[in-house]
Amino acid sequence: MFWLGALLSTVGGLWLVVNAFRSSGVLWGLGSLLVPFVAQIYGVLNFAENKIPLLLSVVGIAMFFMGYGSYVEQMQAMQAAAEAMPQ
Numbered sequence: 402m403f404w405l406g407a408l409l410s411t412v413g414g415l416w417l418v419v420n421a422f423r424s425s426g427v428l429w430g431l432g433s434l435l436v437p438f439v440a441q442i443y444g445v446l447n448f449a450e451n452k453i454p455l456l457l458s459v460v461g462i463a464m465f466f467m468g469y470g471s472y473v474e475q476m477q478a479m480q481a482a483a484e485a486m487p488q
Contacts, residue, residue: 406464413457
């Protein structure tokens, strides 16, 4: 779920950045590209044309944080198993 969330969030965010550059100009585009969550703000302000990318971005962010805990636990278990192996 962690990696799927990261992928969805990235695709949705890039789609929002492209839409910001295309329809609203350079300032919204650069803001969306460089400042965290400006792309999502742009998507909310221009909801009619950004429903799908905004939904992808928000769902991806939620899935990313929901899967983060299990991902960390899995990595810690793998590290503990690697340290327990004889060399």
